[in-house]
Amino acid sequence: MKNKVLSTFDEAVADIPDGASIMVGGFGPPGLPQNLLAALIRQGATDLTIITNRGDQTNAKANTGHLVELRRVKKVCCAFSASPHPSQRNLFEELNESGELEAELMPQGTLVERMRAAAAGIGAFYTRASVGTELAEHKETRVIDGKEYVLEYPLPADYAFIRAHTSDTYGNLQYELTQRNFNPIMAMAAKCTLVEIEGDIVELGGMDPNQVHTPGIFVDRVVKIPPPPEGLWTLPSDRRA
Amino acid sequence: MKNKVLSTFDEAVADIPDGASIMVGGFGPPGLPQNLLAALIRQGATDLTIITNRGDQTNAKANTGHLVELRRVKKVCCAFSASPHPSQRNLFEELNESGELEAELMPQGTLVERMRAAAAGIGAFYTRASVGTELAEHKETRVIDGKEYVLEYPLPADYAFIRAHTSDTYGNLQYELTQRNFNPIMAMAAKCTLVEIEGDIVELGGMDPNQVHTPGIFVDRVVKIPPPPEGLWTLPSDRRA
């Protein structure tokens, strides 16, 4: 099976064009593809659509928020488009308010289900999440079995940036604990999936077929994260500091 | 976490009422819950709705086909409602033709996606499978992004009968190789999930949280398969004989 391992993150992101849509995995630090994001920041692509859980992060250097600060993001699809408290109001929110950036906000379950629909060839689906709220105001609804549902459409992307623990050379992946989160679904939903690996990249046959979380058929490029300072690692102590 | 282990299959199926809907896992012998089916056959519940990949099997003693032969099945939802060749025509097919039994036939991907919709609180979904065929004749269709889709509704069940390799006492499950098939989805889609275990039932904490295929929150009753002849095991040599 094809060897998908590249040696640098810069190679991995080199062909990403302006205007690309990119899913960015992670839920908090676990599973966040910091090294791919850092490479994309160096690479320069602009006019990007970012699909990620939180749109409202602008403090990290290797986060989608930094792309927002650099004015390289035109749209963000997310489950958080404002910080929890008005006092934490940040640039992302200001750009959204001024219309310089479009933030499409949706329930987290709808976000991931729309990705899954894109992955699974589902044309649209009905969910109860957001029924009766302002998010459903201009959406089609339907009563099924006595309950109201909102119609939601697939959310595909050109690229997925994800982080996993272990890979083989074909890109079969294993995640560690809550590093999993959105990452397996993004790998299935995007046309081209880029993965940064924390642990080992093993030879073909080195991973138990029963314990592959994301099969390599969904994965296109794999890069091992180098040790710090070259490689980016977030440790709990960084967050507590 | 709650201990869900029972000692006999007869206990596990004791409360299943007439008229119940039951998902039966397995794809070929791997993952087929033979011991739960044998217990259900002993138990006597009738007027059943069976949801399973193949409706057209009547040769095995511990298969859904035996329930059909005993005239205890009113409906089967499946991806096969006739044997591949007319010469293999069997009782299931005859009962379907005479109207004594209803067979609802659908594409295999639709079958499992309808189960997943039931599991995931999805009210309905659009798929391209069966578009333009007689299966879609009386179904709602919609053109999305230039392609025609058929609307499909959830397929829930009262019970799921599945087979796994390893369990812990809470019902966290691991499957072995293609034993997995429909089983994880059925566990999520049914109100009450019964599992037969080929290998070990380990203590809480004895299974790697990263490698649980079906979390115990989806599982209700677990029984270890005893050695033959009491326990039913199908080995490849049985099928080749």
Next chain:
Amino acid sequence: MTTTEKKRIDRQTMCNRLAMEFEDGWVANLGVGMPTLCSNYEYADKDIVFQSENGLIGYGPLAAKGEEHPNLVNAGVQYVTMKPGASILHHADSFTVIRGGYVDVTVLGAYEVAENGDFANWKTLGRKGGGIGGAMDLAVGAKRVWLALEHTTRDGHPRLLNRCKLPVTAVNVVSRVVTDLGLFDITPDGFLLREIAPGFTPEEVQELTEAKLTISPDLKEFYGA
């Protein structure tokens, strides 16, 4: 009621009061912020399985400083531990748990709650964006939606309303509310005051509430206050 000193309920006691209603074997999802305090309650012989949106089932107390696992957080991105029997799902399967009805109770925070069971917790006035997270899915998917919130805003405006003024998170879903002034059920008749903060009279609580309260004939002092 005897006239004791007026005492608003502290947040941990509020959450304890909901937590003690959890039943053995329940799967519970706790919202970020105050609801997380429900995990501090001592459940004794009751076995509660905590589930979080990011796919973690069966998490335990917060990790001790220096013992955090870098890849193990709950929905509030707090470093947690796992109980024996824990497991991990991806996000789509995690929301199958949530929307599919496998969560027995979710305790959420809120800005407002209305007597018809609507509540608002994702967007404040005058802001274009908001923070939904898993709240809208939990609100429609969990078997029980309970809220923990301060009875009034910092300015003293009531949060228990006839109808929500802020954009709602879901309609007609809340069945129980705890505030620093009492424990309420939401019934077809609206808010039912079941337990009241020490020293407060039902009239005083009504004064701080926009919606009309029904007072339980069995009204008690707030348990544990």
Next chain:
Amino acid sequence: MTTTEKKRIDRQTMCNRLAMEFEDGWVANLGVGMPTLCSNYEYADKDIVFQSENGLIGYGPLAAKGEEHPNLVNAGVQYVTMKPGASILHHADSFTVIRGGYVDVTVLGAYEVAENGDFANWKTLGRKGGGIGGAMDLAVGAKRVWLALEHTTRDGHPRLLNRCKLPVTAVNVVSRVVTDLGLFDITPDGFLLREIAPGFTPEEVQELTEAKLTISPDLKEFYGA
């Protein structure tokens, strides 16, 4: 064409002909029955990943007798082996692979195929039931739908038709067909005969075909026959 002895193509050669068109790295799904023979082809330095509906990715040859793993079968419930790098999905994820466009080619059997790309392979005349399996999902999801079938029925009726007479499996999806008489592409103009069985003339093949054939200006003898 020289006049050689008439020779219908055998099934393995038919499937080899399709198999040799597979490209390096493709994910392939082979239907039960004749199409399975595509896995016997010697792909040499081309790496083909075989996927089956029951969630197996990267399976290898049939298991030797006595060496079958009881929990390892392909979609035809044949005991198979795994190649290094194989993995297992559950059925819903497996049909994500299939409907989601990750299958580069599916080779299916069929009773009939029409010049507009419709085909029929799940139900015969006079029967109420049928056997669909994964065929309808593969037909709409795979990037390429290729068929391997006998050119005529046992009674000599053509299977390459203007329009399908049997209930169709999918509409407008087939792009390539191999029969025991030749290799055909389906183009906007219908069937294009590209390679022909030894000893047959295009006129003879047309005689056994309901649909009007276009003959490739580059018509060759069936490769490998």
